Each structure stands twice: as structure tokens, then as C-alpha cells.
Amino acid sequence: MSEAIITEDRLLALATRALERGGMRGEEAALAARVLVLADLFGLRTHGISRIPQYLDRVRLGGIDARAEVQVERVAPALAMVDGRNGVGPLVGMRALEAALEGARAAGVGAAFARGSNHFGPIMPYALIAAGQGFATIIASNATTTIAPWGGKDTRLGNNPLGIGVPNPGGDPIILDMALSVAARAKIREQAARGEPIPEGWATDAEGHPTTDAAAALKGFLLPVGGHKGYGLAVMVDLFAGLLSGASYLTRVRAWDKEPGIAQDLGHVFVALDTAKLGLDLTGRMADFAAIIHGTPAADPARPVMLPGEREMQAMHRARRAGVRVAASDLAKLEALVAG
Amino acid sequence: MSEAIITEDRLLALATRALERGGMRGEEAALAARVLVLADLFGLRTHGISRIPQYLDRVRLGGIDARAEVQVERVAPALAMVDGRNGVGPLVGMRALEAALEGARAAGVGAAFARGSNHFGPIMPYALIAAGQGFATIIASNATTTIAPWGGKDTRLGNNPLGIGVPNPGGDPIILDMALSVAARAKIREQAARGEPIPEGWATDAEGHPTTDAAAALKGFLLPVGGHKGYGLAVMVDLFAGLLSGASYLTRVRAWDKEPGIAQDLGHVFVALDTAKLGLDLTGRMADFAAIIHGTPAADPARPVMLPGEREMQAMHRARRAGVRVAASDLAKLEALVAG
Numbered sequence: 059m060s061e062a063i064i065t066e067d068r069l070l071a072l073a074t075r076a077l078e079r080g081g082m083r084g085e086e087a088a089l090a091a092r093v094l095v096l097a098d099l100f101g102l103r104t105h106g107i108s109r110i111p112q113y114l115d116r117v118r119l120g121g122i123d124a125r126a127e128v129q130v131e132r133v134a135p136a137l138a139m140v141d142g143r144n145g146v147g148p149l150v151g152m153r154a155l156e157a158a159l160e161g162a163r164a165a166g167v168g169a170a171f172a173r174g175s176n177h178f179g180p181i182m183p184y185a186l187i188a189a190g191q192g193f194a195t196i197i198a199s200n201a202t203t204t205i206a207p208w209g210g211k212d213t214r215l216g217n218n219p220l221g222i223g224v225p226n227p228g229g230d231p232i233i234l235d236m237a238l239s240v241a242a243r244a245k246i247r248e249q250a251a252r253g254e255p256i257p258e259g260w261a262t263d264a265e266g267h268p269t270t271d272a273a274a275a276l277k278g279f280l281l282p283v284g285g286h287k288g289y290g291l292a293v294m295v296d297l298f299a300g301l302l303s304g305a306s307y308l309t310r311v312r313a314w315d316k317e318p319g320i321a322q323d324l325g326h327v328f329v330a331l332d333t334a335k336l337g338l339d340l341t342g343r344m345a346d347f348a349a350i351i352h353g354t355p356a357a358d359p360a361r362p363v364m365l366p367g368e369r370e371m372q373a374m375h376r377a378r379r380a381g382v383r384v385a386a387s388d389l390a391k392l393e394a395l396v397a398g
Numbered sequence: 399m400s401e402a403i404i405t406e407d408r409l410l411a412l413a414t415r416a417l418e419r420g421g422m423r424g425e426e427a428a429l430a431a432r433v434l435v436l437a438d439l440f441g442l443r444t445h446g447i448s449r450i451p452q453y454l455d456r457v458r459l460g461g462i463d464a465r466a467e468v469q470v471e472r473v474a475p476a477l478a479m480v481d482g483r484n485g486v487g488p489l490v491g492m493r494a495l496e497a498a499l500e501g502a503r504a505a506g507v508g509a510a511f512a513r514g515s516n517h518f519g520p521i522m523p524y525a526l527i528a529a530g531q532g533f534a535t536i537i538a539s540n541a542t543t544t545i546a547p548w549g550g551k552d553t554r555l556g557n558n559p560l561g562i563g564v565p566n567p568g569g570d571p572i573i574l575d576m577a578l579s580v581a582a583r584a585k586i587r588e589q590a591a592r593g594e595p596i597p598e599g600w601a602t603d604a605e606g607h608p609t610t611d612a613a614a615a616l617k618g619f620l621l622p623v624g625g626h627k628g629y630g631l632a633v634m635v636d637l638f639a640g641l642l643s644g645a646s647y648l649t650r651v652r653a654w655d656k657e658p659g660i661a662q663d664l665g666h667v668f669v670a671l672d673t674a675k676l677g678l679d680l681t682g683r684m685a686d687f688a689a690i691i692h693g694t695p696a697a698d699p700a701r702p703v704m705l706p707g708e709r710e711m712q713a714m715h716r717a718r719r720a721g722v723r724v725a726a727s728d729l730a731k732l733e734a735l736v737a738g
Contacts, residue, residue: 133506133675133676133677134505134506134507134672134675135475135476135504135505135506136475136476136501136505136506136507136508137505137506137507137671137672137675139676139677161476161505161506161507164475164505165474165475165476165477165501165504165505165507166473166474166475166476166477166501166509167474167476167477167501167505167507167508167509167669168476168507169506169507169671171676194637194638194642196536196669206694207691207694207703208703209696209697209698209701209702209703209704210694210695210696210697210703211694211695211696211697212694212695214690214691214694222631222634222637222638224634224637224638224641224642232633232634232637234630234631234633234634236627236630236631240624266697283623283624283625283627283628284580284623284624284628285623287576287623288623288624289706290574290576290706291562291574291576293572293574293691293705293706294562294564294572294574294706296687297534297562297564297572297687298534298562298564301564301683301684301687302534302564302671302673302676302678304676304677304678307683307687308687308690308691309690310690329507329536329669331477331509331642332474332477333642335473335474335477336473336479336511336642336644337473337479337644338642338644343641343647344641347636347637347641347647347648350554350648350649350650351547351554351633351648354546354547354550354551354552354554355550355551355552356549356550356551357549357550357551357606358549361549362549363547363548363549363550364549365633366629366630366633366634
């Protein structure tokens, strides 16, 4: 795959312009582009600017409203309900994040629930932005169904992403951003394309039987991490992000890939906590915590023990020094959208 | 193992009296006993009244202060910092839960961080009590180290419990209460006692190599669910429950089993959310959600698909109808504490 290198500023300008050409208002396009470009800085390409053509395809089909006016209702001093009105996901996500931070500034902790949303990118950018302002976060979303309940043989749950971030005034924040399946569906798709098998434990076939056949797995469903534990987490994330937000949940979420012209009504939850109010020496404690983890003897000396998100933070620093690496084809598509 | 059956009220009175005889004040003993007796109602015996003799042994050794005056400092309208002052864990937990609920009543969402605490029982009782008043919760604690960081070969992380609960006005709440290892250390201890091997993937030996030898596993460490994902969750739970609370974290937590006479300084985090403020038909939505999950065709028709915590809620109803089943030896120990 041919690669291109571009500065963060140029990529941000290009992504913003592409979203504007797709119908978004300027400031809102910049906000959404920021989330996606951060994903590319982290090396999370599948959740970065490569999504813009797909978002705009759905805009053209009427599945997403590029000009939606996201509504934020503050229902209590620390609690906001956000209606995305079927807007572009990362815009809805950023509005909900802002609402949660506003609550946390006022009350120490704040939460925002978003409904009427769409794919909102990876969670790490939101957690990074919040951490930069001193906020710890718990963020989650529901998703199109790809996972069967534990002991069941029908997809009823999304591979719901869950992110948790803690600021570190003396260094990079520690941020976990994970989905609840053992492996991503994209990885199974790659193996199927190569005609290669998948490891045991990744997925089942359509009948719910474990399989190593990648093609059969694509017709089946993903297995959750830790069996019933990952299943339980996927349920709880959907309850918070989907049910409590007033969005759709479980099988009521519409599949963007099968019905791109229909509103998905995804839901997200953002909880933010103002660490400035805790009265702690956060710098010293975070340095000590990181040192204890980094000091663990490695099973393989060539692979030192890392903190959650550490690899992505390193990639971000590298990208800011030496430029963002993106697939040349993804960049060409963006340029075509801007020129088109 | 011989079993005894006792009513909830009698067990609660007995547990309260035992804790009082151990030095706790009456009302506080009742609060702590409530958490532990609920554990027995759920069938979670390892975290129920069987812990009382152990707690009181530590009180006698000076490791726990039965007469500690737990301090609650409200640092922001929705945020409280709790200092357990090395009190009995479930008492500190209940005080922190109350503080989180108070914040949520005032601001929509509330949080409490507790430091200077001890083993606080299972999470499910706290989530159930909160759900009964309409609050959704996210609750976690750190613990004595038993897990190695992913790629490392030394225990630096606890098998930190994480619980999430959502109220259901028309039925039982949905509550997940899980630790982050594939299997509990108690299960490995059982296999070792029987001289039987453990399944692959549960644990490593002291050198960090995967093992199926239960005795070797007891000298080694537990493996987290989903490999790097469970490791990441264990890190984030310790950051929230230990680091942000002002408690000890990672290897700075003292081991209650190895140093029973020393204060552990465990930490907990409680986040509560007032569902009454969300403006939703929670009854209807929860019934619909449960019906979708329960309607999943089961892989094994004899084992229908269940929701997180459903088994424990059923056990609780059974125990309230027909009495609580406890180990006769655990009951005898309580009676001895009360008589002694």
C-alpha cells in the first residue's frame, strides 16, 4: 500500500474542506475533522480521515444530515442530554464532550448522553482533548450489531467501544480505547481477502459454532473478550450509551453498511471528572505510577511493558515531528472530494 | 460441605452483632453487614459473611481500625473525597456510595473517591442499593497485586473489580460485577488442593510462562481477560480507584494476606447517575432491552441467554423466599464471634 506523508495542519485543512464540500458548516467541519485527524496521528487509520468518503456517501444517500443542528439540553447542573439530530458523528461527539466538560467544571464531575448520532471516530481523541484540560474521562458508544450474547447464536450486540483516560500533567495521558471483541472485524476481513484462516477464539460461523474459516466468520459473529465478561461489558456499554441516552440499542440500531441511507440513531456517553478538584499531586503520582509499570521485567526483553495508549501517544509525537503517514489512496480521495 | 439455611433478617442481625463484638459501632456495623449479607443472598459466598472473621482478625492485629471515623469531604457540588481512615471496607464503601448518590441527587451525576480503605465486599450490593433508588452506577476498587502487566513477568496490578449497574423500575436491575482476570485465584487454589491441573490461559508460573500446573500458578500470576485489553482495564481501574482517590496503587497497596497487621490503603471510585433526570420511559425501554437479549436463540436450548447479574438476582429472590444458604462452618464462626 502506497503511503503519503502530510503535515497535521495540511491534513486538518484538507479534511475540514472535504467535510465542508459535503455540506457541513465551516466551524463544525473543523471540529469533526480534528477528531478524525487525531486518529491518523495515533496510527488508527481505519477510524481516521479514511472515513470521510464513507460519511459523505451516507450524507448523499440521506443517511446522515451534514447540516444537522445538534441540540444540547442541560437537565441538571452536571448532566446534559444531547440530540445529534442525525448529524456527523464526530461533531455530535465533540458537542457532547464539551457538555460533559462544562458540567465537570461546574460540579466536579459531569456527564453527557448523546442520541441521534452516527459513527463518532475512535474514543482516544476525545479522551486526549479532555486530558489536555485536566479532565479524566469515561466514554463509550454503541454500534451496529456484530456480537452474539454469551450462550446465544444471533448477533444482538455491537462491538461497542469503551475508552477511559486520565490526564498526566508531566507527560502523556494514559488512555485506554478498546472494543469488546477479541479481534476487530476488519482483521477478519483482511484474512478472508488473503484466503487465510483466523485464530481460534476470534469468531463463530452463522450457526454460532467456533470457526477458524475467515469467510465463514464474516457470515457469523465476533466473540467478546473473556467470554461472559466481555459480553457483560458490551451489554452495560449499550445500556449506558444507547438505552440511557434515549438512542436506539441492540438490534434497534440500524446498520450503516446495510442501510446507508437510514439514520442509525447511535448513542454515546461521556463522563468527565475535573482532576484539579481532587487536591492531589497528580504530576508526582502519575510519574510514580508510570515508573512502576515501566519497571516491570519484560517477558521478552525486546518488548518493554507499555501503558495503555502509550504506542498511540508515541505515534502522535512522531507524526507531529515528521508528518502524518496516511494511505496515498485515502489522501487522493480527500483531494478528489475537495476538487470535485 | 455442610450447609445451613437462615433468614436474611437473622443473618443480618448475627453479622451486625459479630462486627459490633469486633469493635464497630452499632449503626456502622449494620451498614457493613448489609453489604456482606447481600453478597450471600446473591450466592457470592467468598465475598459475604465468610469474610467477617478475616476482617476481625485484622482488627485484632491492628491492620483495620474498627472504630475509624470515616471522613467525607465535599470538594465540589457533585464530587466527594472520602477518607476511610483504615476502617472496615464495606463501611467505607457505603459512606462513599451515599456521597456519590448525594452528588447525583443535586447535580444529575455524582462521584466519590475513597482512600484509606480495605476490602469492601463485592460491588453488586452497592449497585443494587443505588438502583433501588433510581441510580445507575459505575463502581470499582483496586486490590492486592496478583496480575502482571501485559508482556511483563512480575505482579504489579490487582485483580481489580469493576461493576456497572442500571436500574429497572419494572423488574430487577441489570448489574455486571466482574474482576479482570480470566479466573479467580480462589478457583486455582481449589484445583491445587485437589491436585488437579488448571485450563490453559488462566495463569502463568513465577517466571511468567503459561502453565496448567495449579501449584505453579499459585506462585505465579493471574492472566487478565482478553490479554492486553484486560490489562488495560486493570490499569485504568487502578488509576481511577487508587491514583485519583489519593489511595495507594499498584505495588504500593499492601497485601492483606501477607501483612494482615498493616493498613492496605485501598481505594474505590463510585460514579452515580440519577436516571429520573433523563426524561425517558425507563420501564418500557428496560423491558424491551431485556426482551431482545432473552429472545436470542440459545446455542444450547437447556441454557437460555441471561443478562449480567440475572443469576444473582434470581438467587436473591430465592433466598428471600426460602432462606439464605450459607456454609455451616461460616455460620458457626459467626455464632462463635457473637458468643465469644
